[in-house]
Amino acid sequence: LKHNLKPVDFSNINFDTLDLVRRFYPNLPNHKLEFLSNHFQFETKSNHNSLDDVFATWELLHKLLEDKIIPTAKKRSELINKQKNKFIHVAQIFQKLHNILNDNLLLENLIAQIVEEFNLVNIYKANATQDGAVRLENIRNLFRLAKAELNSHRGTNGIKELLQYASLSNTDLDALTSSHPKIPIITIHQAKGLEFDYEFLAGMNDDIFPSYFSTRNGSITEEEKRLFYVAITRAKKALFLSSSGRPSRLLNYIPEQFITKIK
CATH class of the missing domain: 3.40.50.300 (P-loop containing nucleotide triphosphate hydrolases)
Known part of the structure; x- marks a missing residue:
């Protein structure tokens, strides 16, 4: 494709075509590759043959580049430059939290640090509605859960355990509900x-x-x-x-x- 964009090293960047299509074509009734290859009349139709799916995905990426990404690159760049200073503080917080993860902080301490960094307690306390009180209680419950059930887990492993806990298997769920109200x-x-x-x-x-x-x-x-x-x-x-x-x-x-x- 011919364009005026500066060359970028994409070797360490992954693109999700499903995410891109949902973003640029939000009103389509279906975002599956099989539907898209027929809807956009690609030369190669997706039919669950691995090689055909690769070619259909290649055509889809080219269509996204030609119709949506390259034509809007300048406008998106201008918007990013205009708004990026508003997100610097948030980016710094995430970087700090990322470093804490590498330090293998206990899960309950990590939750407490996140709450402190984003000033969530004061924000929810300032919200005089019931919604603010509910959100504050949810934070407390999350902290209690991490301390009572996952108190030996640290860093990224702690987060993985928390996510696994949230999607319990039948056996784990049965054991949990029988011993906890x-x-x-x-x-x-x-x-x-x-x-x-x-x-x-x-x-x-x-x-x-x-x-x-x-x-x-x-x-x-x-x-x-x-x-x-x-x-x-x-x-x-x-x-x-x-x-x-x-x-x-x-x-x-x-x-x-x-x-x-x-x-």
Whole structure:
């Protein structure tokens, strides 16, 4: 491609085409390579053949460069130069936190340092609404969790353990909820094999559950139906289902006599 951009060494830089396409074409109904290669009429269509996918990705990157990246480079550079001074302080904080990670700081001390560096306590205290109080209590709970459950973990390993803890396996979750009075917020896949007295299943909207991709052929896939069955059979006493938009068509599989509607 011919352009007036200065040469840049990209040897140590990774580009995510999915992220780029979502950024530059936010209104497309689908951002998968298979859809894009047909939508933009690439010479090579993505068909899950590894070599064809490579060529389709190459065409996609060229289209992004020609249509979106190169034409807007000057404007983006001007915006960056105009606004970058506002982010210097934040960048310095992140650099300091990065150095602390390398020092293998205990996880609870790392959380405390993050809170202090970003002045979160004072910011949330200044927020007189309930939201400020809730956020402050969430920070306290996170600190207590790190100290009580992950108190021997340090640095990047501590963060990895915290993320793993947040996505507990069924066995770990079962052990945790049996010994601690907590309300687990989990995915349907994580709930397989578990039971709860009361269950709240949120997001029962069409295009969320069932997902858009599972219904694009006009009917719900069998896998989505099986997943719904798993979801609603976790409750032993009461099941609460909620939607914030068009109710899920999966709800039609539940007989009316078992439903009590709450507005």
